[in-house]
Amino acid sequence: MTTAKRGGDGGRVLVVGGYGAVGATVTATLGDWFPGRVVVAGRDPDRARRLGGVRVDLTDPGGFRRTLEELGDVAAVVLCAEPPDAGVARVCLGSGVHLVDISATPRLLDDVADLHGLAAGSGATAVLSVGVAPGLTNLLARRAHEAVGGAEHVDLTVLLGTGDRHGGDAVRWTVEGLARAPEAGPARTGLPGYGTRTAHWFPFSDQHTLPRTLGVAGVTTRLCLDSRPLTAMLFGSRRAGLLRGVHRPAVRRALTAAFGRVHVGDDGFAVRADARRGVRHAVFALTGRAQSRVTGLVTAHVARELLTGGPPPGVHHIEQLPALASLPEALAEHGVALWRPSDRAREGAGRALC
Ligand SMILES: NC(=O)c1ccc[n+]([C@@H]2O[C@H](COP(=O)([O-])OP(=O)(O)OC[C@H]3O[C@@H](n4cnc5c(N)ncnc54)[C@H](OP(=O)(O)O)[C@@H]3O)[C@@H](O)[C@H]2O)c1
Known part of the structure; x- marks a missing residue:
């Protein structure tokens, strides 16, 4: 060997x-x-x-x-x-x-x-x-998990900028993910600098691997875009079954090309991890620019x-x-801002982040 x-x-x-x-x-x-x-x-x-x-x-x-x-x-x-x-x-x-x-x-x-x-x-x-998701989401999930003394559930939220220059393969991966039937319902979450957003289940791998690496029973990851109308349109289409055709290469190609051309927001992104254990609730979040x-x-x-x-x-x-x-701290010089923990032992702990 x-x-x-x-x-x-x-x-x-x-x-x-x-x-x-x-x-x-x-x-x-x-x-x-x-x-x-x-x-x-x-x-x-x-x-x-x-x-x-x-x-x-x-x-x-x-x-x-x-x-x-x-x-x-x-x-x-x-x-x-x-x-x-x-x-x-x-x-x-x-x-x-x-x-x-x-x-x-x-x-x-x-x-x-x-x-x-x-x-x-x-x-x-x-x-x-x-990376960012998975990657920074995993690191924030671990912090939140430890802050509550071992989470029963972790919710991860990712916001992506529609004005960002996402690479072709990343856009393709995202479009393919839209074909998956949601495994959890939407949730309203405060994201630093973006206010309260509705985010929708998305097949990021962090929620699949974290239960094993952290020993948490359940992890759910949701996605929203910086543009509220686009988020509503995209996930409304998924709910209505309009995106099932994404399995077909021609539809996938057309959608990927369309997404590559959409630049209505800016290049900011945000990530948030919420861990809950009984009444304990810990929140960690970060923001940055240019996800790639x-x-x-x-x-x-x-x-x-x-x-x-x-x-x-x-x-x-x-x-x-x-x-x-x-x-996350090492990336501060590149504009990544870490939002400090808010591990108050009550619901609504994340409100201070909005
Ligand atoms: N973890 C995260 O947070 C995160 C974030 C963003 C992206 N990603 C993932 O990272 C990957 C790249 O994303 P990107 O935005 O950088 O895409 P991109 O701009 O399209 O870049 C992909 C690069 O990989 C090369 N490539 C593609 N298929 C290849 C193959 N079979 N063999 C060798 N090289 C190949 C491409 O060049 P050629 O076409 O010349 O081969 C290109 O240089 C995607 O799979 C995406 O899902 C992960």
């Missing part, structure tokens, strides 16, 4: 999707922190080579293995594009190469988590649930921790690594 190649050895970082909306920030930030050690990758050979990188397709784990062997000294792989399965993760973790994965699809995260033993055996570490950029910054911080810190080998979600618990 290969032993993990640590960043201290000067190994390189392969950023797959490194010229996408999220990946561009990851590439630039890691390039500043580790000059000469970042290799950009994607399917477009011209784009990748223009940036001094290599062509890689995540749907081809065999080709990915050959690329790793040719490069020879890759210490960590950062996935800023979602692979179809855990094939590429298996190649990395079986070869002692660290992995950061920003994927947001529950089934995929479960399949990579199943590689824990493989990673532990090779000395490699993988971090999952990296902040996702990229979170990802770069996680990659740096893998390269310079010593997280234990194995597969972990972001909230399981104590060294990453203060990441």
Whole structure:
């Protein structure tokens, strides 16, 4: 079994999707922190080579293995594009190469988590649930959970800006999520700077993985947009069954293109975690601008921790690594504002956030 190649050895970082909306920030930030050690990758050979990188397709784990062997000294792989399965993760973790994965699809995260033993055996570490949602939502959920002494239920709310420049793959993922039947009803929630909003159930992976990592019985994640009319129109259409056709590629393509063109709000986003245990209620929230950029910054911080810190080998979600618990504070210099806890032992604790 290969032993993990640590960043201290000067190994390189392969950023797959490194010229996408999220990946561009990851590439630039890691390039500043580790000059000469970042290799950009994607399917477009011209784009990748223009940036001094290599062509890689995540749907081809065999080709990915050959690329790793040719490069020879890759210490960590950062996935800023979602692979179809855990094939590429298996190649990395079986070869002692660290992995950061920003994927947001529950089934995929479960399949990579199943590689824990493989990673532990090779000395490699993988971090999952990296970004804003999942990512910062997981970290706030953990804080709120601990503030009430172990939550019975956690509610997560995500607000996205319709004026933001979301990447093509992220918009596609969101459109596909609209086809899913809601597993919980809507809820009214105060979000700092946005007032009280109605948010609707959405298939973010945090609510799927947090019950296991935190030991909470139930977690629910809801989404709203900064534009109230657009939120109402979108989720009203879902309720009326008008979005079922999203399964069909042509409808999905049309909706993805339409969403890519909508710019009615600005680029702000907000995230809130509410934990409840009996009458105890704790709230943590944060706001920021440019969701893709902040996702990229979170990802770069996680990659740096893998390269310079010593997280234990194995597969972990972001909230399981104590060294990453203060990441929201570390992002303050990039305009991320953390709203302090309001763990009053009564309902309505979040009102102060509005
Ligand atoms: N956790 C979070 O909070 C969070 C937030 C935002 C986005 N995301 C996820 O991050 C991913 C990227 O989002 P984005 O907004 O950056 O999208 P994007 O702007 O479309 O970028 C995707 C990048 O990945 C490359 N790519 C796509 N498929 C690939 C494949 N099979 N093999 C190799 N490279 C591939 C693309 O280049 P080529 O087309 O040239 O290959 C492009 O550079 C999405 O899966 C999204 O769901 C997660």
